[in-house]
Amino acid sequence: MLVKDKNILVMGVINKRSIAWAIAQALHAAGANLMFTYQGERMEESVRELVNDAMPGSLLLRCDVTNDAEIDAVFQHLEEKVGVLHGIVHSIAFAKAEDLNGMFVETSRDGYLLAQNISAYSLVAVANRARKIMTEGGSIMTMTYLGGERVVENYNVMGVAKAALDMSMRYLANELGPQNIRVNAVSAGPIRTLAAKGVKDFNKILHTIEEKAPLRRTTDASEVADTALYLMSNLSRGVTGEVIHVDSGYHILG
Numbered sequence: 001m002l003v004k005d006k007n008i009l010v011m012g013v014i015n016k017r018s019i020a021w022a023i024a025q026a027l028h029a030a031g032a033n034l035m036f037t038y039q040g041e042r043m044e045e046s047v048r049e050l051v052n053d054a055m056p057g058s059l060l061l062r063c064d065v066t067n068d069a070e071i072d073a074v075f076q077h078l079e080e081k082v083g084v085l086h087g088i089v090h091s092i093a094f095a096k097a098e099d100l101n102g103m104f105v106e107t108s109r110d111g112y113l114l115a116q117n118i119s120a121y122s123l124v125a126v127a128n129r130a131r132k133i134m135t136e137g138g139s140i141m142t143m144t145y146l147g148g149e150r151v152v153e154n155y156n157v158m159g160v161a162k163a164a165l166d167m168s169m170r171y172l173a174n175e176l177g178p179q180n181i182r183v184n185a186v187s188a189g190p191i192r193t194l195a196a197k198g199v200k201d202f203n204k205i206l207h208t209i210e211e212k213a214p215l216r217r218t219t220d221a222s223e224v225a226d227t228a229l230y231l232m233s234n235l236s237r238g239v240t241g242e243v244i245h246v247d248s249g250y251h252i253l254g
């Protein structure tokens, strides 16, 4: 009954390993009515196949989050087809591969702005449209990482983008609270996905978690998904502006 019949938009599925896909599965199993966005033509077929197989009939909309017209079109479509929106799962980030290793000090202006645009500003852009159709209150969640709180080797420009994302989440939580729209973030431990492929020495990072994290194991996407279910549901009704770490406890270590 947690999210039964709630209309929730899931942004950021690219394949079956995507964290957004694990979240979608948990929400679907709990009876939510899901809608999906995909980045562009290149992704359309694989996302469509995945969604149609598991959740036939789900609305699938194209949305490159760097494009305001595409974001507008998504929410116009949702208003017409669904009417009221209850939740958004924002699980989108991007940085150029060359900016995810080497020296942060050498980050190009382009690379810096691109990471901010896709990984942080997109949450603001989406929330601004969403609030107009979240007429019964709502829950917006995004995905963040420890590298936005402290220096994590090689995370570089993405760490700076996550810091901006975390703070955007808090400003949004403060402004949208009076409308009973809650905004939170889940800080996941490293999970092997396509996005993680861009991070140098990812295996080494996983190994460190297994060795040092309080739970002595890495994070599974299904663990993130269960927390997302909580955030999308009424169980978290008193929680906003929060970063919940689902990382086997690794963030408490100095």
Ligand code: 0WD
Binding pocket: 012, 013, 014, 015, 017, 018, 019, 020, 038, 039, 043, 063, 064, 065, 066, 090, 091, 092, 093, 094, 118, 143, 144, 145, 187, 188, 189, 190, 191, 192, 193, 194, 195, 196
């Ligand atoms: O270890 C990890 N995998 C962690 C991921 C640990 C902690 C946080 N996260 C975050 C990521 O930073 C991201 O915000 O979780 C979120 C989801 O990441 P994921 O599930 O690990 O990665 P993936 O399955 O690749 O999905 C991210 C997708 C993109 O994939 P690529 O591989 O192209 O980066 O975000 C989407 C795209 O589908 N995306 C866009 N969507 C719309 N417009 C855009 C865009 N311009 N750019 C990327």
